[in-house]
Structures are given as structure tokens and as C-alpha cells.
Amino acid sequence: xxxxxxxxxxxxxxxxxxxxxxxxxxxxxxxxxxxxxxxxxxxxxxxxxxxxxxxxxxxxxxxxxxxxxxxxxxxxxxxxxxxxxxxxxxxxxxxxxxxxxxxxxxxxxxxxxxxxxxxxxxxxxxxxxxxxxxxxxxxxxxxxxxxxxxxxxxxxxxxxxxxxxxxxxxxxxxxxxxxxxxxxxxxxxxxxxxxxxxxxxxxxxxxxxxxxxxxxxxxxxxxxxxxxxxxxxxxxxxxxxxxxxxxxxxxxxxxxxxxxxxxxxxxxxxxxxxxxxxxxxxxxxxxxxxxxxxxxxxxxxxxxxxxxxxxxxxxxxxxxxxxxxxxxxxxxxxxxxxxxxxxxxxxxxxxxxxxxxxxxxxxxxxxxxxxxxxxxxxxx
Amino acid sequence: xxxxxxxxxxxxxxxxxxxxxxxxxxxxxxxxxxxxxxxxxxxxxxxxxxxxxxxxxxxxxxxxxxxxxxxxxxxxxxxxxxxxxxxxxxxxxxxxxxxxxxxxxxxxxxxxxxxxxxxxxxxxxxxxxxxxxxxxxxxxxxxxxxxxxxxxxxxxxxxxxxxxxxxxxxxxx
Numbered sequence: 001x002x003x004x005x006x007x008x009x010x011x012x013x014x015x016x017x018x019x020x021x022x023x024x025x026x027x028x029x030x031x032x033x034x035x036x037x038x039x040x041x042x043x044x045x046x047x048x049x050x051x052x053x054x055x056x057x058x059x060x061x062x063x064x065x066x067x068x069x070x071x072x073x074x075x076x077x078x079x080x081x082x083x084x085x086x087x088x089x090x091x092x093x094x095x096x097x098x099x100x101x102x103x104x105x106x107x108x109x110x111x112x113x114x115x116x117x118x119x120x121x122x123x124x125x126x127x128x129x130x131x132x133x134x135x136x137x138x139x140x141x142x143x144x145x146x147x148x149x150x151x152x153x154x155x156x157x158x159x160x161x162x163x164x165x166x167x168x169x170x171x172x173x174x175x176x177x178x179x180x181x182x183x184x185x186x187x188x189x190x191x192x193x194x195x196x197x198x199x200x201x202x203x204x205x206x207x208x209x210x211x212x213x214x215x216x217x218x219x220x221x222x223x224x225x226x227x228x229x230x231x232x233x234x235x236x237x238x239x240x241x242x243x244x245x246x247x248x249x250x251x252x253x254x255x256x257x258x259x260x261x262x263x264x265x266x267x268x269x270x271x272x273x274x275x276x277x278x279x280x281x282x283x284x285x286x287x288x289x290x291x292x293x294x295x296x297x298x299x300x301x302x303x304x305x306x307x308x309x310x311x312x313x314x315x316x317x318x319x320x321x322x323x324x325x326x327x328x329x330x331x332x333x334x335x336x337x338x339x340x341x342x343x344x345x346x347x348x349x350x351x352x353x354x355x356x357x358x359x360x361x362x363x364x365x366x367x368x369x370x371x372x373x374x375x376x377x378x379x380x
Numbered sequence: 381x382x383x384x385x386x387x388x389x390x391x392x393x394x395x396x397x398x399x400x401x402x403x404x405x406x407x408x409x410x411x412x413x414x415x416x417x418x419x420x421x422x423x424x425x426x427x428x429x430x431x432x433x434x435x436x437x438x439x440x441x442x443x444x445x446x447x448x449x450x451x452x453x454x455x456x457x458x459x460x461x462x463x464x465x466x467x468x469x470x471x472x473x474x475x476x477x478x479x480x481x482x483x484x485x486x487x488x489x490x491x492x493x494x495x496x497x498x499x500x501x502x503x504x505x506x507x508x509x510x511x512x513x514x515x516x517x518x519x520x521x522x523x524x525x526x527x528x529x530x531x532x533x534x535x536x537x538x539x540x541x542x543x544x545x546x547x548x549x550x551x552x553x
Contacts, residue, residue: 030410061409219486220493223523225500226516286541297541355410357417364424364534368541371527374520 006207006232007200009192009272015096016211022091027351031067031088033057036128040086043127044073047120051076060085062142064362065093065269067130067354070137083137084119089130092352094339094359096212097269099123099133101190105271106135108187109243112180113173114138114264140254140263158290158301159250165260167302168311170253173265174283175316178242178276193273194241201238201274202331206231209335216342218349223370224341227334230377236324238275246270248279249288250300276318281328283308285336287368330376333369340366389426393419424536427549434553435533436485439526440474443492446522447471450499453514457506463499470495528552 008016040054053074060068067088074081087099100123106115116135125131144160159166185193194200210228217224245268252267284299292298299305309320344359353359374380396419404411428435447467454464470492479485496519503512529552535543 059410061413219490220497222493222496222500222519225497226519226523229500229504287539290541355414357414357421361417361421361537362539364537365539367527367530367534368539370523371531374524374527378520 006210007204008207008211009204011098011101011190011192012208013211015098016215019092019096019215022352023350025091025352028091028353030059030354031129036069037071039128040071040073043120043122044075046127049073049075049077056083064355064358065095065097065267066090085116085135085137086132087135088128088132089125090353091130092343092347092350094343094347094353094362095270098190099131101271102268103133104188104190105243105268108183109177109180113176114262115268116264116266138254138264140256142251142254142266145257162255162260163298163302166255166262167307169255169260169262170300170302171308171311171315173253173262174245174248174279175312177245177248177265178279178318179316180243183243191273194238196241197237197239199235199237201241202231202235202327204272205274205278205331205335206235209331209338213338213342216338216346218342218345221341221370223373224334224337227330227373227377231327231331231334234327236275236277236321236327241273242276244272244274244276244278246272246279247282249283249285250302251288275324275328276316277320277324278328278332280309280312280320281325281332284329285332285369286372287336287365326376326379330373333373333376337366337369337373340364340369385429386426389422389429393422393426396422420537424534427536428533431549431553432482433485435529435549436482436489437479438529438553440479440485440489440492442522442525443489443496444471444474446518447492447496449518450496450515453511453518454499454503455508455511456503459502459505460499460507460511463495463502467492467495467499 037054037057041052044052044054051074054071055074056070056072058070060070067090069086069088070083071086072081072083087102089099099121103118103121103123106118109115110117116138118133118135120134122128122132144162146160192204194204206228213224213228245265247267247270248265252265253262254264254266255262284305286297288301289297289299290301296304299308302308303311309325312318313320340363344363347353348356348360348363396415401412401415404415406412448471451464451467451471454460470488474488474492477488479488500515500519503515507515528546531540531543532546532549532552534540535546535548540546
């Protein structure tokens with residue numbers, strides 16, 4: 001089939017080209033604390049801070065994508081030491097994303113929803129060795145502290161008694177993201193905004209992930225080709241593109257204990273402009289949910305799918321189209337399958353991540369998504 | 381004699397549990413997490429290694445069967461006809477060869493899978509409508525069974541929300 005070339009955002013294409021170059025760099029080892037502290041101190045000197053001390057560097061575990069740390073910075077310009085969070089790219093990740101896009105978006109959307117304030121961004125790793133984003137420390141937890149270390153990256157843990165307290169706030173923040181419209185286009189220069197009333201919103205996503213699959217496929221998988229063709233043929237029109245978080249789910253927001261107040265929406269690395277149905281379809285993925293006490297399936301461990309959609313419509317004034325939602329459920333499951341069946345294994349082969357072991361473990365989730373895709377395409 | 385692979389894997393797990401993990405700095409969360417994941421991987425490998433050949437052989441048998449169905453149904457123009465010839469050649473090779481290792485078998489699964497992927501694209505280009513529909517159904521049926529087999533294969537990883545309803549590995553070989 002002579003397929004029409006699919007559109008890919010220029011910044012995404014840049015990231016994929018960088019990924020190819022990084023594959024020649026060999027194995028990636030976790031960043032060592034002493035060396036990272038020296039690099040941070042030199043970076044802050046470059047930014048104009050003086051009498052700098054970086055200490056209390058502590059690695060954050062539990063995620064599946066970037067190297068993450070907390071640290072404390074003292075300098076003459078601060079009245080007192082401040083804590084920060086650092087997100088750094090390894091050579092390859094489960095998904096190639098952009099610290100510049102993340103910083104641009106966080107700076108623009110601050111005040112619309114709670115987000116960690118941006119302190120500095122090193123988009124190409126010129127100063128810190130690898131691309132990095134530094135944000136101010138935000139207090140809170142991503143799962144009830146009583147639940148300890150169960151679950152990997154938002155998979156397989158419940159929110160217990162917090163579910164009732166969190167669910168409405170979870171929807172309120174999602175609606176705020178989707179209805180935000182006074183963004184500054186110039187300040188979001190690394191994003192492409194799809195044309196309204198066209199299929200671009202969907203096809204930019206198909207183009208991105210089709211390019212990832214072409215790079216990371218380790219073994220043929222006919223279903224993936226069938227789905228790609230299906231997604232091209234069935235791409236829906238998006239009348240009014242908005243900000244799509246891209247990974248909005250349990251595990252990617254912080255809340256206070258015991259109030260349940262949401263203190264920050266995290267992990268904006270997959271954010272793009274697109275169709276609001278895409279976030280709803282991400283939330284309802286089975287991998288992020290579990291069965292409640294009464295045998296009903298709770299999306300993100302918070303509420304049933306029906307309740308989510310009903311409350312979202314009420315709060316947003318937007319009408320959820322079932323066919324469009326189904327389309328994005330297929331798209332999201334396909335993306336997730338690409339990560340699990342392709343990227344995790346490619347990274348494992350290359351040894352190009354600080355936790356290849358975790359990524360190859362996640363490869364086992366691929367067939368959960370392919371099974372889901374088949375049911376969706378067949379309307380079951 | 382060959383020392384039992386299962387026993388050696390169990391010894392690796394015990395060494396991690398009893399000697400290595402207790403010696404890791406309790407403040408080094410990444411090392412603790414990686415060591416725990418090593419135990420999970422080793423336990424899963426111990427459950428799977430002896431069945432890996434039969435699993436891959438089962439995959440190849442199923443893929444060979446649907447490739448035959450696709451050949452019987454194929455109707456279309458130049459592209460469809462060319463890919464049908466490629467599938468026929470792959471099937472001829474498989475029927476006259478003996479694959480004795482997981483890797484050799486996986487290579488044939490990969491090759492036949494690539495042929496079927498090419499057919500999906502060729503049919504979109506010049507296949508007749510009825511064939512496109514039938515091809516989709518054949519691939520979806522196969523993929524549904526294969527997804528069930530793969531989910532059963534990774535059932536012990538504990539990630540599948542419906543894991544309690546899955547068959548055990550022996551039932552899907």
C-alpha cells in the first residue's frame with residue numbers, strides 16, 4: 001500500500017532523530033550523585049547564581065520513564081535553601097519526549113491547574129549532559145502512604161478511602177486543562193496546533209507513533225499494521241483542538257494527606273494539542289484501573305467509566321462522542337502496545353536506560369493492550 | 381548430566397534474598413528496586429523457560445494455519461498477488477524445515493508475520509473488498525487467541541487486571 005506520509009510535529013521528529021543518534025552511545029548507567037551535584041552547581045553558576053551549594057540529592061524511584069531526583073539548592077540569591085525536582089533523559093526511554101515542550105507548557109498552564117513551577121530547563125543537555133527540567137518541589141503523595149511501594153508506575157495500586165475524595169477534583173482539573181484557551185502561541189513554539197475541523201489532531205498522533213513503531217519494532221506483529229491502517233481510515237474530525245495532557249491518570253497527580261487536596265498535576269511529557277476524547281480514553285485504559293469492592297471496574301481506581309463520562313460532560317459542557325472515544329481508546333491502546341512490544345525491548349537490547357530491567361518487565365503488558373484493541377475494533 | 385536450570389535460578393533468587401539485598405544501602409532506593417525486580421524476573425523466567433519452545437512452536441503453527449487461510453482467500457491486483465507469492469514461499473520453507481530452538485522458531489514467526497503485514501498493506505492498495513474484510517477477520521481472530529496466550533504467559537507478572545480469569549501456561553501451549 002502506498003500510504004500517504006503521516007504528519008509528525010517537527011519537534012517530535014527532532015526527538016526521534018536524536019533517539020537514533022543516541023542508540024550509538026552504548027549502555028547508559030544511572031547518574032552518579034557526586035558527578036550530578038557538580039554538574040548542577042556549574043549549571044546554576046552559569047545561570048548567574050552565586051555562593052552555590054547543592055546537597056540532599058535523592059533519587060526518586062517508581063517511575064518508568066526518566067531519571068528523577070530531589071535536591072536542595074542554597075545560594076546567595078535565596079533567603080533560605082529551596083528544594084527542587086530534576087527530571088533527566090537517559091539515552092532512550094519508554095517514550096521519547098521533550099523537556100523544552102514540558103517546560104513551555106508548565107509555564108503557560110500554571111494558574112489554570114496546579115503544576116510544579118519551572119525553575120530551569122536544559123533542553124538538549126548542554127549543561128547537565130542529558131536533557132533536563134528542574135521544577136520547584138511540591139509537597140504531597142501520588143498514592144496513600146499506607147500503601148507503601150506496591151505497584152509500578154501507576155499500575156496495580158488502589159487509592160482506598162481517598163478515591164471518593166479525589167474523583168471530583170480529578171475531573172475538575174481535567175476540565176480546566178481541556179477548556180483552557182488563552183494560551184500564548186509564541187510561548188508554545190515547540191508545539192503544533194492541529195487545524196480545527198480537520199482530522200489533523202488524530203493523524204499527528206498516528207504519525208508520531210507510527211514513526212516510533214518503525215524505529216522500535218523488534219518482531220513482526222500483524223495486528224499492529226492492521227490497527228495503523230484502521231486508525232488512518234477512521235480518523236475523526238476534531239472541531240476544536242485543546243491541550244491534551246497525554247498521561248492523565250492515577251499516579252500522575254499529587255495530593256495532600258489527609259485532606260485529599262490535589263497539589264500538582266505531574267508528568268506533562270506527552271502533552272500535545274489534540275482532541276479532548278484522547279485524555280478520557282487514556283483514563284479508561286484497563287491497566288490503570290481495578291475492580292472495586294462491589295465487583296464494578298473502577299477506571300484509575302476512582303469511579304466507573306459511566307460516572308467519569310457523565311460527570312465530565314456536566315462539568316465541561318462538552319459532549320462525549322462514543323465513536324470518537326472508541327477511536328481514541330484504540331489509538332491509546334495501540335500507543336501503549338508500541339511502548340510495551342517495541343520500545344521496552346529495544347531499550348533492553350541497547351541497554352540505553354537506567355532501568356532496562358523495569359522496561360523489559362513492562363513488555364509483558366503488551367498483550368493486555370492488544371487484547372483490548374481487538375475488543376474495541378470489533379465493538380465488543 | 382546437566383545441572384537443573386530451575387535449581388540454579390532458585391539459587392540466584394536465594395542469593396539475592398538472603399545475601400545481596402540485605403547488603404544494599406537501605407537509602408539506595410534504585411538498587412533496592414532493581415534487586416527486587418531481579419527476583420521477579422528470575423521467578424518468571426523459572427516458570428517459563430522450559431515451556432518457551434512449545435510456546436513459540438504453538439505460535440508458528442497458528443500463524444502457518446492463518447497464512448494458509450489468507451492464501452486461499454487472497455484476491456486482488458499486482459501487489460496482492462506478489463505478497464501471496466511471498467507467503468507461499470515462506471510456507472514452503474517452513475514445511476520443509478525443522479526448527480529445534482526457540483530462536484530459530486521465532487525467526488520464522490517473524491518472517492511469516494512480516495509477510496502478513498505486507499499483505500495487510502497490499503490488500504489496502506489493490507485487494508478486492510471481500511478479501512480485505514476477510515483478511516481483517518482472520519488477523520483479528522488469530523490476534524485474539526495470541527493475546528490470550530501471551531497474557532497467560534505473563535500472568536504471574538501481576539499486571540493484567542483480569543489475570544484471575546486467564547488459563548495457566550500449560551493450557552495455551
